[in-house]
Amino acid sequence: MWRGGATAASASDVLRHYGWCWELSKARLRCTAASISDVLRHYGRCYWELSKARLSALVVATSGAGYVLGSGSIVDIAGLCYTCTGTMMVAASANTLNQVFEIKNDAKMRRTMRRPLPSGRISPVHAAMWATSVGAAGTTLLACKANYLAAGLAASNLILYAFVYTPLKQIHHVNTWVGAVVGAIPPLLGWAAAASEVSLNSMILPAALYFWQLPHFMALAYLCRDDYIAGGYRMLSFADPSGKRTAWVSLRNCLYMLPLGLLAYNWGLTSGWFSFEASLLTTGLTIGASSFVLDPTHKSARRMFHGSLLYLPALMAGLILHRLPNQ
């Protein structure tokens, strides 16, 4: 009896012991899973911010629009997806490199001081490794699934943005014009991916993007003038406290956009409806830029900036809607 009782007691001790061990391992596993998911969430967020995901999404939209415009009557959806993914990856890489090179400057600006690098949430080496791997993967994807022309344009644009535009920001205000070229290349890249060549009518959207960026970035440079000066950046607004020159540059580039709608029609890229819509949109933006010239204040700059944000998606939608398939 006694022996049997002892055996039963120790068996239940053993069971209890292993029960505890099991609970402990489950708790440990839960802890490990929680810390893995915390780490993944942390770095996922850092990669997202380093890639300037919203800006990259806009870049992808312009590249996708270029792809559709450069396609024949049937748009190859798989090709479009590969092109957008490749563009997104190379743009993410370019944006990360831009931040790796600007850690000290970004730390001095209110607008950028909370970014992952100046706030110390990720190391520069880690960010550089992310930029290298995502950039190489995106270029390879474009080379394999689109063509070498598209891959070459993406890689050259990355170099122009990270190694020419980025250092130039601290040297001379001509940087904004170089940056406008960078922003104009993605639709050309999209067209090249679809058509395997670039032609005169492939230039309409890149030209629109080039001219559009000047009022857009001039308004931003004027509104964030003090922040840019604190960060050590030489925007045009730095040498132009009255805002007069900044406003004139904006107006001049709006005027350059006026003939683009008509050219798109003349070159057989779109129907006449697009010329009409583009003229209306550009006139609206030109009126915004004119009031910035007449009254260079934060209020008029902000109005022009918001107008530019509406202008681009509306123009691209019009181009796609009224496009005539590339022969």
Ligand SMILES: CC(C)=CCC/C(C)=C/CC/C(C)=C/COP(=O)(O)OP(=O)(O)O
């Ligand atoms: C395919 C490929 C490589 C595309 C790249 C497209 C790209 C990165 C466009 C951005 C253009 C531009 C001038 C942004 C402003 O940068 P900023 O340095 O003035 O911005 P910040 O002050 O917010 O850092």
